[in-house]
Amino acid sequence: MNFACLYSRLQHFDRVQVDQMLPESSLYNEKINDNETNICTLLIALSHGIRLYVDKIPIDLRKGSCILVLPIQHYMVESSTGEAQLARFTFETFEIKGKALHPVAHPPLLCGYPYRLLFSQVKQVLGNEAWMKNQFCSSFSSSEVAMMQARLQLILGMMAQLDQEAIDFQNEEKTKMIQHTIQYMEQHYDEDLTVEQLANMAGMVRWQYSQQFKILTGKKPTDYLVHVRINQAKELLCNSTEPLNKIAQQIGFKDEYYFSRCFHKLTSNTPREYANIHLHMQQRTVIDSLGKKIFVPQDATRIVTDGKHTLGELLVLGISPIGAAISIMKDNVIYHNKLRNIQSIGYWADPDKIAQLQPEFILLSYYPKDLQELNALAPTVVLDKKFRLFERLRYIAKLFERSKAAEKWITTYEDKVRLVRRQLGDAYVTGESATVYLKLGEKLYIMGMNGLASSLYESLGFRPSEKVMHLIEQGEAWIEIQHHQINHYAGDRNFVLTSRKELHTVSHCPYISALAELSPGKIHFLDAIWNYDDPITRGRLLEELPYIFKKKIVST
Template sequence: MDYSQVDIANRQTYNKTSSHALFVVTGGHGLIDSSDNSHTRLEKGMIMFVPAGRTIVIEGSSELQYYRLELMVAEVKEDTASRLSITGETVQQELPLFMSDPDRLPLIELNYSPMSSCLKSLEQICRGQTAYDWLDQWEIQLRFQDWFRVLLRQNDPEIESPDERARLQSSIRYIRDHYDQPITVDDLAAEVRLTRSSYTRQFKGITGKLPLDYVNAVRLEHSKLLLQLTDDRLHDIAQNVGFNNEYYFGRRFKQYTGVSPGLYRRHHRQEVRVFAPYLEDFVLALGIKPILQTSHSSWGRQQYLGLEDVPEFDVTQLDVGFNEMNVPEFIMLNNGYQRWNLERFEQVAPTFYMEHQGEDWRSILKSIADVLGKGNRVQDVIGAYEDKAVEAKGQLARHARAQTVAFLRISASEIILYGDQYGYVAPVLYQDLGLTPHFRVQQWASQSRRISIGLEQLCQLEADHLFITFDNMDSAYPGEERKLLERDEWRRLPAVKSGHVYEVDFMTWMNYGVISHGKKIDDILRFIG
C-alpha cells in the first residue's frame, strides 16, 4: 500500500498488472482515465476499485491525495491457506469470488462509512508496513482483513443497510423542514457521512430526483401555496421559500409548472379564457368551459363533450386564427401541437406545453388543474372514474369471464389493431376493466400503441368480442372506410358470425381524457355487460 499525491501539473500512470487496485481519495479532486477510454471524476471520500489488466492515468485538477492498495489475485491450492502479505508498496490477499474475473470487471465506486474510521485504519496499516516483529506484522494483517471485510459488507448488494437508508430519510426530512434556508449537496452528504457522488446516487434512488432538484421542488410547492393564499410580492415569496433571486425563482417556477408565478396566481383567483386543442376533455372535467373547441375537417368535433354552444376551431386549416370574440388568455397544447402548427399562437397568449404521455391521464389532469387553479377538484374527478371502473370490472367479470377482446380502427387504407398496454383504449379495456385481450393482440402489438395488420392477420384475430371504429380521413368518397365489412375475410371472423362486433364513436374512443374513458366504460357495459 502506498500514499500518493498528484499536483495539478502531474500525471500518475499505473500500467497493467496482475493485481486489482483500490484507490482511496483523502483530499483534492481529479480524474482517472482508463484504458477503455472511460473517465471518472475523483473527489475526497471516494473509493475506486480498478480491476487487474487495466492501465489508468490519474490527473489531479487540484492537489489530489490518495491511498493505493494492490490486491493480488492469488491461486488457492489444497495445501495452502489463505494468506495476507504486506511487502513494500503492496497489500496482497486472495480475492473473494466476485472479484475473480478481472477481464469483465469495470471501474467500480465503493463506499465506506464512516470515512473517518476508514482513513484511521488505512493510516495505521500504512505506518505498520515497516514493522519487522512478526507479532506486529500479524496485527497489521488483522487490521487490513477487518478493514477489507467492512468494505465488502458495506458494498454487498445482498446486504441491506437500514441505518444508511434511515440516514438518507433523515436528510430528506431535513430538506422538507429547512427548505427556506441555504442548502448545499456537500453539506447534506457530509451530514450522513457519504461522499457527494454516493449521496447523490442513493438520494436519487429513493426520491427519483437529484438532491438540488428535490430541494427546488419542495421550495416551489411551498411557493405555489403562498401564491394562492397571499398577496405577497414575488420577491418576498422567493425569499421566504429559499430563493435569493426573484428572477431565478421565476425561471425555475415556470420550468416546474409551465407558467409564470404571476399567471399561476391569476388562474387561482379568477376564471381564465382557455384554448386547449384536444385537451378540452380535461378542462371540462375540471369545470371550465373552453372558449373554443377543436374540430377536424374529416373527424369533426368531439361531440361526446356536449359543447354545442362553443365555437369550433378547425386544426386542419393551418393558417386559421382567432377573431376578436374568442381570443384566449391562456393556451394549453399537448404533444401533437406541431402537427397542427399550433406553436404559432405563442405570441397571442401565454402557452403551456403538456409533456405527459396520454396514457398517464391522471398526471395530465393534475397538471392542468394546477395551472388553472382547480387542484381541489382533481381527486373528486379521479375518484369518480375509479369507482365507476371498479363497479364495471365486477360486472364484466360475471358476464365476460374467459372471453377475449380486441379493438380495431378501420380506414379506407388500413386496418389498425391496438395493443394491450398502451394507446387510447388498452388502459381502459385491459387494465381498468380487466378484460382479456386476444392472444394475437399480445403477440403482435404488446409493446406498441397500435400496428397495421393485413387481411391474412385479420383472419387470425378470432376474438370473442370486437370493438371497432371507422376513420374516414383517407376515404375518397363517403363510406369507403366501410368496404372491409363486405369482404369474406371479415364475415368469417367468429365475432362477426356471433354478432359480437360493436361499432363505437371515433372521437370518443380516440381520446385519452377522463370523460372519454368514462364513456368507453358506458359503451362496453352497454354491449357486453
C-alpha cells in the first residue's frame, strides 16, 4: 500500500513521563478500546534509558526512536533513569479512494520495531509548545490540534522514508549481484551454467533471481545466456573454418542441432548461411561508447538506426539506412522527403521489426535493454550520449569511412555561422540570454542543450538563462513546467516552439502573452519542426534565422 495515499487522523496526543526506577511500579500499561480496531499508537522516545515492552517483548529505545503499536498489541514502559519521557500519539488511518476515506488496520510501517530517527529532526518537528507539559488533547485549541495533526503526519512520513531508503538500498544490492552474474556469464559462457548456480551466486532463490534478472535485462537468464553464446558463435563463424559441432561445444552448446535452431531463431540465418555471407566480407574493429570491441562490416549497406541523433547524420554523409525509428519523426522533421525509402521500425529499435530487414549493421544513439538481442542480429554500435553534433558526426563518419564528407560539412556549416552572425549583427547582442520553450497541446517544456537551443547556444553566441543553465549542468535535455512557471526561466530573448497548426494562435495564450510582456519585441514563434539537433536541420535553420528575427511568427 502506498503511504502517500493514506491519511492519518489524530485522536489524542500527550507526553508520558515515567519517573520511577523500580520495574513494577514504573510500568505504564495502555488499555485500548476493543471497538476501536484501527486506532494505532505512535510512541517517540524523548530521552535515553527507556525500555518498552510490546506484548511482553522488551525493546530498548534510544533518544529519537519512534515505534508503532497496533490496536491488538499491549505495551508497558519502564525507565532506568528518573526522567524517562515519551511523546504519544493515537490516530486512525484511512486509505483515500476518490472522495471517500476507507479505514485500514494500520499504516504500512513496521509495527513493534523502532525507527531510529535523529533526535534533532524529531525535536524540530515536535517543537517545544505547551503540549510538552503533560497536557491532554482536550486542553488545546482547534488550531493547536491541527498543528499536531501535521506533526504526526511528518513523523510518519519520516519513518516511511527510512523504509523506502532500506528498500532502495536492498534493490541496489540486488542489482549489483545480478550484474556480477551477468559478467560471470559473459566470461564463462562456454561452461555448463544453470539458473540455480547463478541464483546462488547472487544470494537469491531461483524464482526471485529470474524475476529480478528479467526486470534488469528484459530477458530470462537462460535466454540471455543463449544470446551471449550466439554472439560468440558469430565471431567464430567469421574467423574460423571449424566444423559446427566444435563451434557449438566451444560456446557451451552440447547439441549442434539445438545450437543451429537457436542461431537461426536469433539471426534468421543458419550458422553456415551466416558464415558464407560474412567470411567474404571485410571487417573493421571499432570501440563503441560502452568500451566494447565491435566488428563492423567494411562495405555494409543494410544499415538500421534508431534515428533521433543518427538519421540526419547518416543522410548528410550520403548514407541511406534501410530502416529507422521514424514513426514519430516522419512528419515532424525538416527532411521528411528523404525518408520515403526508409522502412519504419516503430518508435524505438524493435528487434522483431529489425530482424525482418536482415541488417548488416545497427547504429543506436541510446543504450537499449535488448542490446544482446540486437547484437545477435548484426554488429550494433551505441553512440556516446554526451556527444555534441560535431563529435557525433565525426564518430559516425569514421564508422563508415566518410570522414572527409564530415569535415567538409563542418567547414561549410562554420562558414554559414559566420555569415549569419554578420547578417544578424544588429538584431541581437552576443551574450544575450535565451530560453527555448516547447508547447505541445496544453503541456509546456523548457529545453536544455537540445534541439533549437543547441543552435542558439553553440552557434549564435546566446547563453542560457540562469535557471536553464542549472538544467544543463544537471544533464537535463528538457523538463516539463507548469504554465505559471514560464517567467521563471525567461531569458533576454525567448523562443516558443509549437506545432504548425497552433503557430498562428500561440501568441494569444494568456501565459505566453505574459512572457511577451516580459520581453517585448524579443519573443519569437517557430514551428516545432526546428527542434532537432541533426546536421540537416541545423544547416537549414541557419538559412531561416534572418527571417525568424524579423517577424514573430515564422512558417516553413
